[in-house]
Amino acid sequence: xxxxxxxxxxxxxxxxxxxxxxxxxxxxxxxxxxxxxxxxxxxxxxxxxxxxxxxxxxxxxxxxxxxxxxxxxxxxxxxxxxxxxxxxxxxxxxxxxxxxxxxxxxxxxxxxxxxxxxxxxxxxxxxxxxxxxxxxxxxxxxxxxxxxxxxxxxxxxxxxxxxxxxxxxxxxxxxxxxxxxxxxxxxxxxxxxxxxxxxxxxxxxxxxxxxxxxxxxxxxxxxxxxxxxxxxxxxxxxxxxxxxxxxxxxxxxxxxxxxxxxxxxxxxxxxxxxxxxxxxxxxxxxxxxxxxxxxx
Amino acid sequence: xxxxxxxxxxxxxxxxxxxxxxxxxxxxxxxxxxxxxxxxxxxxxxxxxxxxxxxxxxxxxxxxxxxxxxxxxxxxxxxxxxxxxxxxxxxxxxxxxxxxxxxxxxxxxxxxxxxxxxxxxxxxxxxxxxxxxxxxxxxxxxxxxxxxxxxxxxxxxxxxxxxxxxxxxxxxxxxxxxxxxxxxxxxxxxxxxxxxxxxxxxxxxxxxxxxxxxxxxxxxxxxxxxxxxxxxxxxxxxxxxxxxxxxxxxxxxxxxxxxxxxxxxxxxxxxxxxxxxxxxxxxxxxxxxxxxxxxxxxxxxxxxxxxxxxxxxxxxxxxxxxxxxxxxxxxxxxxxxxxxxxxxxxxxxxxxxxxxxxxxxxxxxxxxxxxxxxx
Numbered sequence: 001x002x003x004x005x006x007x008x009x010x011x012x013x014x015x016x017x018x019x020x021x022x023x024x025x026x027x028x029x030x031x032x033x034x035x036x037x038x039x040x041x042x043x044x045x046x047x048x049x050x051x052x053x054x055x056x057x058x059x060x061x062x063x064x065x066x067x068x069x070x071x072x073x074x075x076x077x078x079x080x081x082x083x084x085x086x087x088x089x090x091x092x093x094x095x096x097x098x099x100x101x102x103x104x105x106x107x108x109x110x111x112x113x114x115x116x117x118x119x120x121x122x123x124x125x126x127x128x129x130x131x132x133x134x135x136x137x138x139x140x141x142x143x144x145x146x147x148x149x150x151x152x153x154x155x156x157x158x159x160x161x162x163x164x165x166x167x168x169x170x171x172x173x174x175x176x177x178x179x180x181x182x183x184x185x186x187x188x189x190x191x192x193x194x195x196x197x198x199x200x201x202x203x204x205x206x207x208x209x210x211x212x213x214x215x216x217x218x219x220x221x222x223x224x225x226x227x228x229x230x231x232x233x234x235x236x237x238x239x240x241x242x243x244x245x246x247x248x249x250x251x252x253x254x255x256x257x258x259x260x261x262x263x264x265x266x267x268x269x270x271x272x273x274x275x276x277x278x279x280x281x282x283x284x285x286x287x288x289x290x291x292x293x294x295x296x
Numbered sequence: 297x298x299x300x301x302x303x304x305x306x307x308x309x310x311x312x313x314x315x316x317x318x319x320x321x322x323x324x325x326x327x328x329x330x331x332x333x334x335x336x337x338x339x340x341x342x343x344x345x346x347x348x349x350x351x352x353x354x355x356x357x358x359x360x361x362x363x364x365x366x367x368x369x370x371x372x373x374x375x376x377x378x379x380x381x382x383x384x385x386x387x388x389x390x391x392x393x394x395x396x397x398x399x400x401x402x403x404x405x406x407x408x409x410x411x412x413x414x415x416x417x418x419x420x421x422x423x424x425x426x427x428x429x430x431x432x433x434x435x436x437x438x439x440x441x442x443x444x445x446x447x448x449x450x451x452x453x454x455x456x457x458x459x460x461x462x463x464x465x466x467x468x469x470x471x472x473x474x475x476x477x478x479x480x481x482x483x484x485x486x487x488x489x490x491x492x493x494x495x496x497x498x499x500x501x502x503x504x505x506x507x508x509x510x511x512x513x514x515x516x517x518x519x520x521x522x523x524x525x526x527x528x529x530x531x532x533x534x535x536x537x538x539x540x541x542x543x544x545x546x547x548x549x550x551x552x553x554x555x556x557x558x559x560x561x562x563x564x565x566x567x568x569x570x571x572x573x574x575x576x577x578x579x580x581x582x583x584x585x586x587x588x589x590x591x592x593x594x595x596x597x598x599x600x601x602x603x604x605x606x607x608x609x610x611x612x613x614x615x616x617x618x619x620x621x622x623x624x625x626x627x628x629x630x631x632x633x634x635x636x637x638x639x640x641x642x643x644x645x646x647x648x649x650x651x652x653x654x655x656x657x658x659x660x661x662x663x664x665x666x667x668x669x670x671x
Contacts, residue, residue, distance in 0.1 A: 225428060
């Protein structure tokens with residue numbers, strides 16, 4: 001029983017990370033309909049920026065806030081300089097830009113901070129007995145904080161889309177950019193905002209997971225694959241679906257990897273992705289995504 | 297002489313140019329082993345192998361418009377099939393290549409099945425799944441594949457011949473094998489795209505519903521397309537196995553697929569020379585950036601270079617070259633010849649031809665449109 005609880009909690013913790021990053025992917029997708037392959041690397045870079053701030057004596061919390069701000073700036077800059085000039089419909093080009101950004105951010109971080117794993121401080125106390133006991137399992141403070149922040153951001157994003165004028169404008173700009181422009185909505189700015197929010201979410205996630213994964217240039221690579229899977233499973237245009245799918249994937253992979261011995265730890269990712277394939281065969285637009293209807 | 301020079305299609309000059317073009321390619325291929333150092337030739341073989349894989353991917357993604365993030369898996373299946381058959385069962389490499397291609401074709405068709413229902417990002421994710429699962433499967437079935445430690449000792453020895461002596465001879469031999477394989481792959485792609493199947497593929501890419509209404513069998517075309525593309529990637533994988541002699545799961549990671557995609561798009565997707573040029577670019581660019589700068593800085597330069605090329609060469613290197621070429625040389629399309637006795641309408645058709653003559657660009661533009669993917 002204890003082992004079961006441990007595995008579920010382990011899965012939830014990972015699932016929260018997947019959902020977090022998937023939420024960022026969804027924000028980008030909802031603004032410009034692209035998959036940002038560099039999303040994880042941008043989050044990684046923000047974690048390094050936070051690290052640089054803590055090194056010069058800035059308190060951790062403030063360093064993370066600064067990293068989030070840096071993330072928003074990076075996201076906005078990328079949208080303005082690298083995505084917008086390529087125009088709509090340049091899918092392959094944007095994919096390549098993402099790859100180029102991925103490679104250069106990764107190498108740049110390695111160049112500035114070296115290739116060795118670095119230790120990043122926790123925000124909350126993390127001594128061995130700093131945990132909340134749940135059914136005999138242990139939830140660490142830092143993990144609780146990550147969960148709470150994810151819930152808060154998700155609520156914020158949903159509220160933004162549903163209850164504010166800006167959110168309405170964002171939805172309009174996504175569903176029909178042409179009409180939105182005619183209505184006087186500044187579609188470019190809205191798209192920019194989507195990228196900024198996404199990168200800021202990444203900028204928050206990076207420093208939060210860095211204590212657990214240690215700070216390395218490839219810390220986000222696997223998370224990005226899982227997050228893409230989560231976003232697809234949930235439906236690329238549904239923030240809540242993406243987070244929920246992240247949790248499902250996290251728990252399922254932890255349980256299957258733990259209990260089915262043929263699968264072990266090697267094939268955990270394979271299980272997550274197979275699940276994805278099966279779901280997509282039945283429901284091609286994801287669990288909660290809106291169906292794409294094409295006019296012939 | 298004023299630029300651009302105008303040449304009529306089918307005229308002596310035009311044929312001469314085409315012939316000269318082909319001659320130049322053949323001469324380059326034959327001369328390379330004598331001109332460049334053996335280590336350089338070895339690198340060229342590596343680039344040729346990447347080019348074959350890119351040609352395979354281009355058939356699916358460039359001409360077919362279906363993105364694949366899983367081609368590293370097909371490349372890997374071909375490589376491991378060849379490796380295992382050659383080392384464990386003592387098969388002769390060419391037969392092993394064929395078996396690898398067959399296996400890839402079958403797996404490709406199976407992966408192509410979900411592709412019938414999915415498009416764009418969702419398809420990308422399914423193929424990504426295939427690509428990511430493959431290395432973990434290799435690690436898992438250690439007894440068969442050698443696992444993370446690797447599969448060793450795969451080779452394709454040159455035949456007993458005075459021409460292929462020693463280490464240098466072996467390098468030259470593999471260079472020729474890779475060249476022939478690339479030629480074969482290009483022929484396959486060219487033949488497919490020239491015929492009925494090719495038109496069906498392009499039609500499905502540009503307007504699926506319209507294509508189906510016109511009688512294109514989507515199920516057959518899409519799955520076979522996936523299979524053939526995978527088989528070509530598998531051939532490249534088999535060559536990779538005999539070229540490097542060592543296979544580890546790390547060689548077939550997601551990064552490899554990404555490199556292939558970069559090769560295809562940088563070279564120019566939906567073109568014949570594009571993926572070949574792209575294969576060379578993707579092989580040699582990291583080597584050169586590595587020579588100019590040290591360590592991680594090379595990665596930064598490489599990444600920035602990719603972004604720069606996306607912005608400066610929207611249609612790939614081939615597109616850029618064509619644009620440059622059209623400033624120097626314009627090939628005027630052949631005049632349509634009046635059919636049968638049209639004495640009454642002769643005047644009219646002449647007038648029509650004159651009209652066309654005034655705007656040769658428009659015809660060329662229209663005839664070129666076929667090979668261009670729609671945004």
